[in-house]
Amino acid sequence: MPNGLTSIGQGAFSGCGNLTNIIIPDNVTYIDNVAFAGCHSLRSIDIPKSVKRIEGGAFENCDKLTSMNIHSSTVIGQYVFDGTPNVKITIVN
Structure with a gap:
């Protein structure tokens, strides 16, 4: 993703079946509805x-x-x- 990105729009990556990993730039402030929904290969x-x-x-x-x-x-x-039953969420400060 480009470094100038400030938000990830609704459904932006929805259904991307081959997406396994993503790095969200530090200037993103908002992730919209179903942005990554159905990304069945996304692992972390x-x-x-x-x-x-x-x-x-x-x-x-x-x-x-x-x-x-x-x-x-x-x-x-x-x-x-x-519908994401195996996710382990770690809260960081």
């Missing part, structure tokens, strides 16, 4: 401290997602992990 992701809000369903049905680091100040919407 680190959400930078700059992300202030993750909207509903952003990571729904990412069934291989097992690891996510999220900063303690990030607001998480409803159903963000719906």
